Amino acid sequence: MPSDEDLGPQLSGRLGYLLKRAHLGLAELHEEVLAPFGVSDRELAILLLLDGREPESQQQLAHRLGVDRTTMVALIDALERKELVARRPDPADRRRNVIALTDAGQQTRRDATRASDEAERRLLHDLDDAEADRFRALLRRVARPRRD
Amino acid sequence: MPSDEDLGPQLSGRLGYLLKRAHLGLAELHEEVLAPFGVSDRELAILLLLDGREPESQQQLAHRLGVDRTTMVALIDALERKELVARRPDPADRRRNVIALTDAGQQTRRDATRASDEAERRLLHDLDDAEADRFRALLRRVARPRRD
DNA sequence: TATTGTTATACTCTATAACTATA
DNA sequence: TATAGTTATAGAGTATAACAATA
Secondary structure: OOOHHHHOHHHHOOHHHHHHHHHHHHHHHHHHHHHHHOOOHHHHHHHHHHOOOOOEEHHHHHHHHOOOHHHHHHHHHHHHHOOOEEEEEEOOEEEEEEEEEOHHHHHHHHHHHHHHHHHHHHHOOOOOHHHHHHHHHHHHHHOOOOOO | OOOHHHHOHHHHOOHHHHHHHHHHHHHHHHHHHHHHHOOOHHHHHHHHHHOOOOOEEHHHHHHHHOOOHHHHHHHHHHHHHOOOEEEEEEOOEEEEEEEEEOHHHHHHHHHHHHHHHHHHHHHOOOOOHHHHHHHHHHHHHHOOOOOO
């Protein structure tokens, strides 16, 4: 990724550029800290989505993650291969797969979440605690779902 | 994009999710406000990169944009088709193409930048002016290039 | 030999359409 | 008929490898 001097003030101050760089920076940190646990940031999101909920179908999960159900198939495939989640047919409706965290999945969720916390801390490294809280609070308001 | 209730507190508060949503929200706003000018946010970035600089080769431009030179080819192709930029061979080194904004490109840069300002304002709609300034200042510090 | 722009190719991520098994 | 999961396929967006022109 280029530095500010490369870009010039016209582009380097634009919100789109800043958000992209922050997002990309966090993605890189996540890749680094999650590597020991064998999951991607994306997969951690699914583990978090599954945790502490009634077991759900792939389709419900896909909807909550904001992807198509066809996209969900490969994501669950990967997590199942790693034995972090299990598919079982819903007895009440055998068209459905119910997805649940395995014990290993629970453990990975805990460990990977701690690692992700560390990635977030490193992203906000230049901010003191009060500034970090302020940033998070403002970002939450900016990230509100659009009301079109 | 799913709402907070869909996600649950475990995922909806994570920085990665918030940054992604803010970034995506701005991308959607940009698509809307830039449509009348026939350029994408990506293309506006290139127009801004070209503005007020010594003319540069495709490769220099690619480096500053943070993409491969092979990727730059199609981006310049599109802008050239719209007659917003012009390629001309560098007389001093005929391997190179020098890329320059056309008059129409200058005009589009001005108009599209104003539209992008509007998109940024709409993204920050829930913040008052002081909060928006604070958010920008904090984001700049978070978006610092990683010093690995 | 090395570099610039280009093309061909492949890889990732995603969605749409079509298939199957169930309902 | 309609729905859940799946597969095949296609479209972005990106990169790597190879090629022609030039240095």
